[in-house]
Amino acid sequence: MTNSFGAPGSDRRYAHIVGWGMYVPEKVLTNDDLAAFMETSDEWISSRTGIRERRIASDRETSAVLGLKAAQQALQVTDILPPDIDLIIVATSTPENIFPSTASIIQHWLGATNAGAFDLSAACTGFVYGMDMAAQAIRSGSINTALVIGTETMSRVLDWRDRGTSILFGDGAGAVILQTRAERGGVLSSVLRSDGAGFDMLGLPTRGSTEIRSADGLADRQLHKMYMAGGEVFKFATRVIGESVRQAVAKAGIKLEDVNVIIPHQANQRIIQAAARGLGLDADMFISNLERYGNTSAASIPIALAEALQNERIHPGDHIVLVGFGGGLAWGSVVVKWGLVQPDDSTAGKIREQRRRAGYAIVRIRTRLRQWLRRISETLNALFGAQHPDDH
Ligand code: COA
Numbered sequence: 001m002t003n004s005f006g007a008p009g010s011d012r013r014y015a016h017i018v019g020w021g022m023y024v025p026e027k028v029l030t031n032d033d034l035a036a037f038m039e040t041s042d043e044w045i046s047s048r049t050g051i052r053e054r055r056i057a058s059d060r061e062t063s064a065v066l067g068l069k070a071a072q073q074a075l076q077v078t079d080i081l082p083p084d085i086d087l088i089i090v091a092t093s094t095p096e097n098i099f100p101s102t103a104s105i106i107q108h109w110l111g112a113t114n115a116g117a118f119d120l121s122a123a124c125t126g127f128v129y130g131m132d133m134a135a136q137a138i139r140s141g142s143i144n145t146a147l148v149i150g151t152e153t154m155s156r157v158l159d160w161r162d163r164g165t166s167i168l169f170g171d172g173a174g175a176v177i178l179q180t181r182a183e184r185g186g187v188l189s190s191v192l193r194s195d196g197a198g199f200d201m202l203g204l205p206t207r208g209s210t211e212i213r214s215a216d217g218l219a220d221r222q223l224h225k226m227y228m229a230g231g232e233v234f235k236f237a238t239r240v241i242g243e244s245v246r247q248a249v250a251k252a253g254i255k256l257e258d259v260n261v262i263i264p265h266q267a268n269q270r271i272i273q274a275a276a277r278g279l280g281l282d283a284d285m286f287i288s289n290l291e292r293y294g295n296t297s298a299a300s301i302p303i304a305l306a307e308a309l310q311n312e313r314i315h316p317g318d319h320i321v322l323v324g325f326g327g328g329l330a331w332g333s334v335v336v337k338w339g340l341v342q343p344d345d346s347t348a349g350k351i352r353e354q355r356r357r358a359g360y361a362i363v364r365i366r367t368r369l370r371q372w373l374r375r376i377s378e379t380l381n382a383l384f385g386a387q388h389p390d391d392h
Contacts, residue, residue, distance in 0.1 A: 014139065014183065015135035016339045017177070019080070020074050020077055024172040029170075031051070046291075049167070051290050053291075054170025054292075063096060063173070066173035067151030070151065070174050074175040082359060083114050085115045088115050088149070089118060089133055089147070090149045090150075091119075091122065091298035092151050092152055093298065094156060123326040123327030124327065125192075125326055127322070131187060131190070132190040145178070151174075155171050157224065157225055159225035159227075162227075165230070187334055190248060190333065195329045196329070197329075198232075199329075202226075202229070202233050204224070238274040245275075248333035252319075256280075262320070262323065268290070272286050287308045301324055317337070
Protein backbone atom coordinates (compact mmCIF):
# COMPACT_ATOMS: atom_id res chain seq x y z
CA MET A 1 0.00 0.00 0.00
CA THR A 2 1.45 3.38 -1.00
CA ASN A 3 0.29 6.74 0.32
CA SER A 4 -0.22 9.71 -1.95
CA PHE A 5 -2.00 12.24 0.21
CA GLY A 6 -2.77 15.46 -1.64
CA ALA A 7 -2.45 13.81 -5.06
CA PRO A 8 -3.89 15.98 -7.84
CA GLY A 9 -7.67 15.62 -7.96
CA SER A 10 -7.84 13.81 -4.61
CA ASP A 11 -10.51 16.25 -3.39
CA ARG A 12 -13.05 14.71 -5.80
CA ARG A 13 -12.89 11.08 -4.84
CA TYR A 14 -15.77 8.91 -3.73
CA ALA A 15 -15.55 5.38 -2.39
CA HIS A 16 -18.08 3.23 -4.26
CA ILE A 17 -18.93 -0.40 -3.59
CA VAL A 18 -18.07 -2.09 -6.89
CA GLY A 19 -17.90 -5.74 -5.85
CA TRP A 20 -19.56 -7.98 -3.27
CA GLY A 21 -19.61 -11.61 -2.29
CA MET A 22 -20.54 -14.05 0.45
CA TYR A 23 -19.84 -17.59 1.51
CA VAL A 24 -21.45 -19.80 4.14
CA PRO A 25 -20.41 -23.36 5.07
CA GLU A 26 -22.56 -26.20 3.77
CA LYS A 27 -23.33 -27.80 7.13
CA VAL A 28 -26.71 -26.65 8.50
CA LEU A 29 -27.51 -26.86 12.22
CA THR A 30 -31.24 -26.45 12.84
CA ASN A 31 -32.96 -25.54 16.10
CA ASP A 32 -34.20 -29.14 16.29
CA ASP A 33 -30.58 -30.35 15.96
CA LEU A 34 -29.71 -28.14 18.96
CA ALA A 35 -32.67 -29.48 20.93
CA ALA A 36 -31.16 -32.95 20.50
CA PHE A 37 -28.23 -32.07 22.80
CA MET A 38 -29.38 -29.13 24.94
CA GLU A 39 -32.55 -28.19 26.77
CA THR A 40 -34.19 -25.94 24.21
CA SER A 41 -36.75 -26.04 21.42
CA ASP A 42 -37.37 -24.67 17.94
CA GLU A 43 -40.40 -22.85 19.35
CA TRP A 44 -38.34 -21.09 22.10
CA ILE A 45 -35.50 -20.06 19.79
CA SER A 46 -37.54 -18.94 16.80
CA SER A 47 -40.13 -17.00 18.81
CA ARG A 48 -37.46 -15.11 20.79
CA THR A 49 -34.89 -14.55 18.04
CA GLY A 50 -36.32 -15.33 14.59
CA ILE A 51 -33.49 -17.86 14.04
CA ARG A 52 -34.35 -21.31 12.65
CA GLU A 53 -30.95 -22.56 11.53
CA ARG A 54 -27.30 -21.55 11.21
CA ARG A 55 -24.24 -22.76 9.27
CA ILE A 56 -21.29 -24.50 10.94
CA ALA A 57 -17.77 -24.54 9.50
CA SER A 58 -16.08 -27.89 8.88
CA ASP A 59 -12.73 -28.67 10.55
CA ARG A 60 -10.89 -27.47 7.44
CA GLU A 61 -12.83 -24.19 7.21
CA THR A 62 -11.14 -21.45 9.21
CA SER A 63 -12.11 -17.76 9.11
CA ALA A 64 -9.49 -17.18 6.39
CA VAL A 65 -10.94 -19.97 4.23
CA LEU A 66 -14.47 -18.54 4.47
CA GLY A 67 -13.20 -14.99 3.91
CA LEU A 68 -11.16 -16.02 0.88
CA LYS A 69 -14.22 -17.53 -0.83
CA ALA A 70 -16.31 -14.38 -0.22
CA ALA A 71 -13.44 -12.21 -1.49
CA GLN A 72 -13.01 -14.29 -4.66
CA GLN A 73 -16.70 -13.82 -5.43
CA ALA A 74 -16.42 -10.05 -4.86
CA LEU A 75 -13.42 -9.87 -7.24
CA GLN A 76 -15.40 -11.72 -9.87
CA VAL A 77 -18.32 -9.26 -9.68
CA THR A 78 -16.11 -6.21 -10.08
CA ASP A 79 -13.69 -7.96 -12.43
CA ILE A 80 -10.43 -6.69 -11.03
CA LEU A 81 -7.23 -8.63 -10.56
CA PRO A 82 -5.85 -9.26 -7.03
CA PRO A 83 -2.67 -7.15 -7.62
CA ASP A 84 -4.96 -4.13 -8.11
CA ILE A 85 -6.02 -4.25 -4.44
CA ASP A 86 -4.23 -1.66 -2.26
CA LEU A 87 -5.64 -2.56 1.15
CA ILE A 88 -7.30 -5.58 2.79
CA ILE A 89 -9.18 -5.16 6.06
CA VAL A 90 -10.59 -8.25 7.76
CA ALA A 91 -13.12 -7.69 10.51
CA THR A 92 -13.22 -10.77 12.72
CA SER A 93 -13.44 -11.92 16.33
CA THR A 94 -12.31 -15.41 15.35
CA PRO A 95 -8.98 -14.99 13.57
CA GLU A 96 -6.77 -18.07 13.21
CA ASN A 97 -4.00 -16.36 15.20
CA ILE A 98 -3.23 -13.24 17.18
CA PHE A 99 -0.69 -12.82 14.37
CA PRO A 100 -0.12 -13.38 11.51
CA SER A 101 -3.43 -11.72 10.73
CA THR A 102 -6.24 -13.44 8.88
CA ALA A 103 -6.00 -10.50 6.47
CA SER A 104 -2.37 -11.39 5.62
CA ILE A 105 -3.31 -15.04 5.06
CA ILE A 106 -6.08 -14.01 2.65
CA GLN A 107 -3.77 -11.48 0.95
CA HIS A 108 -1.31 -14.31 0.24
CA TRP A 109 -3.94 -16.79 -0.97
CA LEU A 110 -5.45 -14.19 -3.31
CA GLY A 111 -2.09 -13.16 -4.71
CA ALA A 112 -2.84 -9.53 -3.77
CA THR A 113 0.85 -8.68 -4.02
CA ASN A 114 0.47 -4.89 -3.73
CA ALA A 115 -1.87 -4.78 -0.74
CA GLY A 116 -1.41 -3.83 2.89
CA ALA A 117 -3.46 -6.10 5.17
CA PHE A 118 -4.63 -6.08 8.78
CA ASP A 119 -7.33 -7.50 11.07
CA LEU A 120 -9.79 -5.23 12.78
CA SER A 121 -11.29 -6.03 16.17
CA ALA A 122 -14.65 -4.39 16.78
CA ALA A 123 -16.79 -7.52 17.27
CA CYS A 124 -20.14 -7.40 15.45
CA THR A 125 -19.53 -3.76 14.40
CA GLY A 126 -16.21 -4.67 12.77
CA PHE A 127 -17.44 -4.60 9.18
CA VAL A 128 -18.94 -1.10 9.60
CA TYR A 129 -15.66 0.11 11.13
CA GLY A 130 -13.74 -1.50 8.25
CA MET A 131 -15.96 0.17 5.63
CA ASP A 132 -15.30 3.54 7.24
CA MET A 133 -11.51 3.00 7.39
CA ALA A 134 -11.35 1.87 3.75
CA ALA A 135 -13.59 4.69 2.50
CA GLN A 136 -11.46 7.28 4.35
CA ALA A 137 -8.30 5.91 2.75
CA ILE A 138 -9.91 6.12 -0.70
CA ARG A 139 -11.39 9.59 -0.21
CA SER A 140 -8.07 10.94 1.06
CA GLY A 141 -6.43 9.90 -2.19
CA SER A 142 -4.17 7.44 -0.36
CA ILE A 143 -5.44 4.35 -2.18
CA ASN A 144 -7.74 3.36 -5.05
CA THR A 145 -9.05 -0.08 -4.20
CA ALA A 146 -9.85 -1.74 -0.87
CA LEU A 147 -11.19 -5.17 0.02
CA VAL A 148 -13.21 -5.27 3.25
CA ILE A 149 -14.15 -8.68 4.62
CA GLY A 150 -16.23 -9.78 7.61
CA THR A 151 -15.56 -13.43 8.41
CA GLU A 152 -16.31 -15.58 11.46
CA THR A 153 -16.15 -19.12 12.77
CA MET A 154 -18.22 -18.36 15.87
CA SER A 155 -19.01 -22.07 16.38
CA ARG A 156 -15.41 -22.52 17.63
CA VAL A 157 -15.77 -19.99 20.47
CA LEU A 158 -19.24 -20.85 21.73
CA ASP A 159 -19.80 -22.50 25.05
CA TRP A 160 -22.27 -25.15 23.88
CA ARG A 161 -23.36 -25.64 27.51
CA ASP A 162 -24.68 -22.06 27.60
CA ARG A 163 -28.06 -22.30 25.89
CA GLY A 164 -28.68 -18.56 26.28
CA THR A 165 -25.75 -17.72 23.95
CA SER A 166 -24.87 -20.70 21.77
CA ILE A 167 -28.25 -20.82 20.02
CA LEU A 168 -27.71 -17.36 18.52
CA PHE A 169 -24.54 -17.66 16.46
CA GLY A 170 -23.35 -19.16 13.18
CA ASP A 171 -20.42 -19.12 10.74
CA GLY A 172 -19.96 -17.30 7.44
CA ALA A 173 -18.22 -14.53 5.51
CA GLY A 174 -19.05 -11.55 3.35
CA ALA A 175 -16.88 -9.13 1.41
CA VAL A 176 -17.05 -5.88 -0.54
CA ILE A 177 -14.62 -4.09 -2.81
CA LEU A 178 -14.54 -0.31 -2.55
CA GLN A 179 -13.01 1.69 -5.36
CA THR A 180 -12.41 5.32 -6.29
CA ARG A 181 -14.96 6.94 -8.56
CA ALA A 182 -15.37 10.61 -9.51
CA GLU A 183 -19.19 10.65 -9.39
CA ARG A 184 -20.75 11.64 -6.07
CA GLY A 185 -21.97 8.58 -4.19
CA GLY A 186 -20.69 5.50 -2.44
CA VAL A 187 -19.92 5.92 1.25
CA LEU A 188 -21.42 9.31 2.14
CA SER A 189 -21.03 9.31 5.92
CA SER A 190 -20.27 7.22 8.95
CA VAL A 191 -20.68 7.42 12.69
CA LEU A 192 -18.58 5.12 14.90
CA ARG A 193 -19.07 4.89 18.66
CA SER A 194 -17.83 2.85 21.61
CA ASP A 195 -18.64 2.52 25.31
CA GLY A 196 -16.05 0.33 27.02
CA ALA A 197 -18.00 0.57 30.29
CA GLY A 198 -20.08 -2.28 28.87
CA PHE A 199 -17.04 -4.59 28.58
CA ASP A 200 -18.68 -7.19 30.83
CA MET A 201 -21.93 -7.47 28.85
CA LEU A 202 -20.50 -9.36 25.89
CA GLY A 203 -17.02 -10.74 25.35
CA LEU A 204 -14.45 -13.37 24.46
CA PRO A 205 -11.54 -12.99 26.94
CA THR A 206 -8.88 -14.97 25.15
CA ARG A 207 -8.22 -17.58 22.53
CA GLY A 208 -6.93 -21.11 22.84
CA SER A 209 -7.97 -24.68 22.39
CA THR A 210 -7.75 -25.86 25.98
CA GLU A 211 -10.08 -25.02 28.84
CA ILE A 212 -8.57 -22.32 31.04
CA ARG A 213 -9.42 -22.14 34.72
CA SER A 214 -9.46 -18.64 36.17
CA ALA A 215 -7.35 -17.82 39.24
CA ASP A 216 -10.26 -16.27 41.12
CA GLY A 217 -11.90 -19.64 41.81
CA LEU A 218 -14.57 -19.34 39.13
CA ALA A 219 -13.45 -22.81 38.22
CA ASP A 220 -15.63 -23.57 35.28
CA ARG A 221 -15.43 -20.32 33.45
CA GLN A 222 -14.03 -20.94 29.95
CA LEU A 223 -11.98 -17.90 29.07
CA HIS A 224 -11.74 -18.83 25.41
CA LYS A 225 -15.51 -19.05 25.12
CA MET A 226 -17.94 -16.23 24.62
CA TYR A 227 -20.08 -14.77 27.43
CA MET A 228 -23.10 -12.54 27.16
CA ALA A 229 -25.71 -10.81 29.34
CA GLY A 230 -28.50 -11.29 26.79
CA GLY A 231 -31.16 -9.04 28.29
CA GLU A 232 -28.83 -6.07 28.74
CA VAL A 233 -27.37 -6.46 25.24
CA PHE A 234 -30.92 -6.50 23.89
CA LYS A 235 -31.72 -3.14 25.55
CA PHE A 236 -28.40 -1.61 24.44
CA ALA A 237 -28.97 -2.71 20.84
CA THR A 238 -32.50 -1.34 20.53
CA ARG A 239 -31.31 2.01 21.97
CA VAL A 240 -28.24 2.55 19.79
CA ILE A 241 -29.56 1.43 16.38
CA GLY A 242 -32.06 4.31 16.06
CA GLU A 243 -29.65 6.88 17.49
CA SER A 244 -26.80 5.79 15.22
CA VAL A 245 -28.90 5.62 12.02
CA ARG A 246 -30.31 9.12 12.65
CA GLN A 247 -26.81 10.55 13.24
CA ALA A 248 -25.31 8.99 10.10
CA VAL A 249 -28.27 10.03 7.93
CA ALA A 250 -28.01 13.65 9.16
CA LYS A 251 -24.26 13.63 8.54
CA ALA A 252 -24.86 12.44 4.96
CA GLY A 253 -27.09 15.47 4.40
CA ILE A 254 -30.19 13.40 3.64
CA LYS A 255 -33.45 12.72 5.51
CA LEU A 256 -34.69 9.46 7.00
CA GLU A 257 -37.42 9.47 4.30
CA ASP A 258 -34.67 9.33 1.65
CA VAL A 259 -33.38 5.99 2.96
CA ASN A 260 -34.50 3.01 0.86
CA VAL A 261 -32.94 0.05 2.68
CA ILE A 262 -31.42 -0.56 6.11
CA ILE A 263 -29.02 -3.48 6.60
CA PRO A 264 -28.73 -4.06 10.34
CA HIS A 265 -26.37 -6.45 12.06
CA GLN A 266 -28.33 -9.72 12.21
CA ALA A 267 -28.59 -10.38 15.94
CA ASN A 268 -32.27 -10.86 16.70
CA GLN A 269 -35.49 -10.28 14.74
CA ARG A 270 -37.08 -8.64 17.79
CA ILE A 271 -34.18 -6.15 17.96
CA ILE A 272 -34.72 -5.30 14.27
CA GLN A 273 -38.48 -4.87 14.80
CA ALA A 274 -37.93 -2.64 17.86
CA ALA A 275 -35.43 -0.51 15.90
CA ALA A 276 -37.91 -0.10 13.03
CA ARG A 277 -40.63 0.99 15.50
CA GLY A 278 -38.22 3.43 17.19
CA LEU A 279 -37.31 5.01 13.85
CA GLY A 280 -40.95 5.06 12.70
CA LEU A 281 -39.99 3.04 9.60
CA ASP A 282 -41.63 0.06 7.95
CA ALA A 283 -39.96 -3.17 9.14
CA ASP A 284 -39.84 -4.27 5.45
CA MET A 285 -37.10 -1.67 4.86
CA PHE A 286 -34.81 -3.75 7.06
CA ILE A 287 -33.00 -6.67 5.41
CA SER A 288 -33.20 -9.83 7.49
CA ASN A 289 -31.74 -13.29 6.87
CA LEU A 290 -31.46 -14.31 10.53
CA GLU A 291 -33.82 -17.20 10.00
CA ARG A 292 -31.18 -19.01 7.88
CA TYR A 293 -27.84 -17.92 9.32
CA GLY A 294 -28.35 -16.66 12.90
CA ASN A 295 -25.83 -14.09 14.12
CA THR A 296 -22.58 -14.33 12.15
CA SER A 297 -21.03 -11.36 14.01
CA ALA A 298 -18.79 -9.24 11.71
CA ALA A 299 -19.93 -11.26 8.68
CA SER A 300 -23.65 -10.63 9.07
CA ILE A 301 -23.87 -7.22 7.35
CA PRO A 302 -21.85 -8.07 4.20
CA ILE A 303 -23.72 -11.39 3.86
CA ALA A 304 -27.07 -9.56 4.13
CA LEU A 305 -25.83 -6.94 1.63
CA ALA A 306 -24.77 -9.59 -0.90
CA GLU A 307 -28.14 -11.34 -0.60
CA ALA A 308 -30.07 -8.05 -0.86
CA LEU A 309 -28.23 -7.30 -4.13
CA GLN A 310 -28.84 -10.79 -5.43
CA ASN A 311 -32.55 -10.41 -4.64
CA GLU A 312 -32.62 -6.99 -6.34
CA ARG A 313 -33.62 -5.19 -3.16
CA ILE A 314 -31.08 -2.41 -3.93
CA HIS A 315 -31.17 -0.22 -7.04
CA PRO A 316 -28.91 2.47 -8.52
CA GLY A 317 -29.40 5.75 -6.68
CA ASP A 318 -30.78 4.09 -3.50
CA HIS A 319 -29.59 5.26 -0.11
CA ILE A 320 -28.73 2.35 2.15
CA VAL A 321 -27.66 2.37 5.80
CA LEU A 322 -25.47 -0.34 7.31
CA VAL A 323 -25.77 -0.41 11.11
CA GLY A 324 -23.74 -2.58 13.45
CA PHE A 325 -23.63 -3.07 17.23
CA GLY A 326 -22.14 -5.49 19.71
CA GLY A 327 -19.18 -6.30 21.93
CA GLY A 328 -16.99 -3.45 23.11
CA LEU A 329 -19.53 -2.15 23.46
CA ALA A 330 -19.19 -0.70 19.99
CA TRP A 331 -21.69 0.45 17.40
CA GLY A 332 -21.77 2.43 14.18
CA SER A 333 -23.56 3.27 10.93
CA VAL A 334 -22.49 3.95 7.36
CA VAL A 335 -24.69 5.63 4.73
CA VAL A 336 -24.05 4.51 1.15
CA LYS A 337 -25.52 5.93 -2.05
CA TRP A 338 -25.62 3.00 -4.43
CA GLY A 339 -23.88 3.61 -7.77
CA LEU A 340 -24.42 2.18 -11.20
CA VAL A 341 -22.54 -1.09 -10.94
CA GLN A 342 -22.99 -3.80 -13.54
CA PRO A 343 -21.29 -7.20 -13.33
CA ASP A 344 -18.95 -7.49 -16.34
CA ASP A 345 -19.54 -10.58 -18.47
CA SER A 346 -17.58 -9.40 -21.53
CA THR A 347 -14.92 -11.58 -23.19
CA ALA A 348 -12.17 -9.47 -21.58
CA GLY A 349 -13.88 -10.09 -18.22
CA LYS A 350 -13.85 -13.85 -18.83
CA ILE A 351 -10.13 -13.76 -19.70
CA ARG A 352 -9.41 -11.86 -16.45
CA GLU A 353 -11.44 -14.49 -14.56
CA GLN A 354 -9.12 -17.18 -16.05
CA ARG A 355 -6.10 -15.11 -14.95
CA ARG A 356 -7.48 -14.83 -11.40
CA ARG A 357 -8.05 -18.60 -11.23
CA ALA A 358 -4.55 -19.29 -12.57
CA GLY A 359 -3.14 -16.88 -9.96
CA TYR A 360 -4.93 -18.71 -7.09
CA ALA A 361 -3.59 -22.07 -8.39
CA ILE A 362 -0.01 -20.75 -8.58
CA VAL A 363 -0.20 -19.50 -4.96
CA ARG A 364 -1.48 -22.94 -3.85
CA ILE A 365 1.35 -24.75 -5.67
CA ARG A 366 4.01 -22.33 -4.31
CA THR A 367 2.70 -22.73 -0.74
CA ARG A 368 2.78 -26.56 -1.03
CA LEU A 369 6.31 -26.47 -2.47
CA ARG A 370 7.53 -24.24 0.36
CA GLN A 371 5.96 -26.62 2.94
CA TRP A 372 7.62 -29.67 1.32
CA LEU A 373 11.01 -27.91 1.17
CA ARG A 374 10.70 -26.98 4.86
CA ARG A 375 9.82 -30.58 5.76
CA ILE A 376 12.71 -31.99 3.71
CA SER A 377 15.15 -29.56 5.35
CA GLU A 378 13.81 -30.48 8.86
CA THR A 379 14.21 -34.20 8.08
CA LEU A 380 17.78 -33.69 6.81
CA ASN A 381 18.63 -31.69 9.93
CA ALA A 382 17.19 -34.45 12.14
CA LEU A 383 19.15 -37.15 10.24
CA PHE A 384 22.52 -35.46 9.95
CA GLY A 385 22.21 -32.93 12.78
CA ALA A 386 22.50 -29.20 12.40
CA GLN A 387 25.60 -27.67 13.96
CA HIS A 388 24.85 -25.76 17.15
CA PRO A 389 26.73 -22.44 17.62
CA ASP A 390 28.12 -23.79 20.96
CA ASP A 391 29.86 -26.65 19.09
CA HIS A 392 32.52 -24.21 17.83
N1 COA B 1 -33.99 -22.54 25.32
C1 COA B 1 -34.95 -22.62 26.26
N2 COA B 1 -34.97 -21.82 27.34
C2 COA B 1 -33.98 -20.92 27.48
C3 COA B 1 -32.95 -20.78 26.53
C4 COA B 1 -32.99 -21.64 25.43
N3 COA B 1 -32.07 -21.61 24.45
N4 COA B 1 -32.13 -19.81 26.92
C5 COA B 1 -32.60 -19.32 28.09
N5 COA B 1 -33.74 -20.00 28.41
C6 COA B 1 -34.58 -19.81 29.57
C7 COA B 1 -33.87 -19.14 30.70
O1 COA B 1 -33.16 -20.07 31.47
C8 COA B 1 -34.99 -18.51 31.45
O2 COA B 1 -35.62 -19.51 32.24
P1 COA B 1 -36.17 -19.16 33.71
O3 COA B 1 -37.21 -18.10 33.48
O4 COA B 1 -36.68 -20.47 34.17
O5 COA B 1 -34.98 -18.64 34.46
C9 COA B 1 -35.98 -18.13 30.34
O6 COA B 1 -35.66 -18.95 29.21
C10 COA B 1 -35.93 -16.67 29.96
O7 COA B 1 -34.57 -16.33 29.78
P2 COA B 1 -34.14 -14.91 29.34
O8 COA B 1 -32.66 -14.84 29.23
O9 COA B 1 -34.84 -13.88 30.18
O10 COA B 1 -34.77 -14.86 27.86
P3 COA B 1 -34.97 -13.63 26.94
O11 COA B 1 -36.38 -13.54 26.56
O12 COA B 1 -34.26 -12.40 27.42
O13 COA B 1 -34.18 -14.11 25.64
C11 COA B 1 -32.12 -13.88 24.45
C12 COA B 1 -32.79 -14.40 25.68
C13 COA B 1 -30.66 -14.26 24.50
C14 COA B 1 -32.76 -14.54 23.23
C15 COA B 1 -32.32 -12.35 24.38
O14 COA B 1 -31.96 -11.76 25.59
C16 COA B 1 -31.50 -11.72 23.29
O15 COA B 1 -31.67 -12.01 22.12
N6 COA B 1 -30.63 -10.79 23.67
C17 COA B 1 -29.75 -10.12 22.70
C18 COA B 1 -28.57 -10.98 22.46
C19 COA B 1 -27.84 -10.61 21.24
O16 COA B 1 -28.41 -10.40 20.19
N7 COA B 1 -26.53 -10.59 21.35
C20 COA B 1 -25.63 -10.33 20.29
C21 COA B 1 -25.52 -8.90 20.03
S1 COA B 1 -24.27 -8.61 18.92
